[in-house]
Amino acid sequence: MLTAGHPHRAKALGRQVRDFDEATRVARRYEIVVAGSVAKFSRHEPLRRFLFGTGGRVLVEASPTDRIWGIGLTADDPRAADPSTWRGGNLLGSP
Incomplete structure (x- = not known):
């Protein structure tokens, strides 16, 4: 997934995980995304400056089809x- 190159590809790869447990994913999704975001913005100074700018x-994922991560x-x-x-729920833009 780390080398997928595009979020859609990473998402498609995630759908292929064996023994996938939806309840576990839902329970841990926010903490996992926060950890990934911290790692991403810690490593990329231009992105970090943009975010802090x-x-x-309030930041939103303006997606009409995503009612979990977006608005x-x-x-x-x-x-x-x-x-x-x-x-x-706009989980991607949650504080």
């Missing part, structure tokens, strides 16, 4: 500006 703004809306949807109208 966002200040206190369940497109970036140009007027509801995207109001967290109370999001259709997803």
Whole structure:
């Protein structure tokens, strides 16, 4: 997965894991993504500067099809500006 080159490829590889346990994945998904994000932004100075440059703004995954990691809306949807109208959990943008 580390050499997949694209998130979609990594996701496809993840679907091939034998003895996959959905309950374990759901229970640990957030901590795993946080650890991966810390590693990613610790190693790439330009990405780290970009992230810290966002200040206190709320970051979102503006995906109409992702109601777990994203907000369940497109970036140009007027509801995207109001967290109370999001259709997803936005785990990628959680504090």
